[in-house]
Amino acid sequence: MESKGQVPEWAVVGSDIGPLLLVATGVGLVNVAFHAGERVRDQALARLADRLGAPPVENPSGLLAEPIRAFDAYFAGRAREFRLPLDWSLTSGFNRQVLRELASGVPYGTVVNYGELAERVGQPGAAQAVGAAMGANPLPLVVPCHRVVESQGGLGGFGGGRETKRRLLALEGVLPEPLF
Template sequence: METVAFSSVPTKVGDVLAAVTEDGVAATQFHDGPEVRARISERLRMAVVEDPDRTAPVREELAAYFAGELREFGVALDWRLMSSIQRRVLGTLFTTVPYGHAVTYGELADRSGTGVPARGIGSIMGSNPIPIIVPCHRVVAGNGLGGFSGGEGVESKRWLLTLEGYLQPTLDWDL
């Protein structure tokens, strides 16, 4: 039977939870708690195990990212919670939009070559099971930030883009 292990990292945008299968990180969330872990393990159809060795690499990378010390995640990813279209769009995002950069919904639609329109790209970003590592926060509207379904919504997106240097910090911004 396949298993999933959980671990979370306290950050300025909440306790970021990571779900790690034998294949890699399958999900991240901006909130931790028993109900969140249960929902993820049910979606994965996997038993939950305690496995600090399995979760240590993603904990270390998330902590380094939120400290402003990591620009590219190297942990293995488990894409199983995504449809083929989601995988293609999010995979394109993951491989073509680096730290400190952003792309519009329309540009990502063109890059992915899926025929999904910009509005559909927004829906795919909103259903991204691995936010932060697969950086849906780097997809913006042509006339502003656009929406964001993680954490505290668009304020979490703004915080992540400021951390990465895409947006200028405000006077009250604190890493």
């Protein structure tokens, strides 16, 4: 799925939660992966080559310049949302519906529980399916699955790990910063 004739591009950027792999197509940002050391990066890029129809190349045209600036601003506390073009091609159906609602309806500094998100997309009782959609989110942080918590107040799961989720929620002021 080469978009607009452009080969997908990738870059690894440093962040407060470790290295992040960013991948974009001509349509927009298509994937974000946590803990993007060499092994994780190579595995993610191999999977994406199949799904995108072309192997991503390392950021030769600057396609990722704006996403990199946006991530820097978010972690520096200068931005509360990501205003980036997104390529939704790695998700579909119910998952896409849930992720779009999450992206547009759960702002910085707030949380929603799995059941509430299921209700918002017209599927009350589909909290587990919402959890599965969070686990399949190809655009974490930009589509803020870290803002989805358990109904009893627990953090719930997170593809980047519970400590990463805790740190992101602290960055957004939902949780207190750790004392040490």
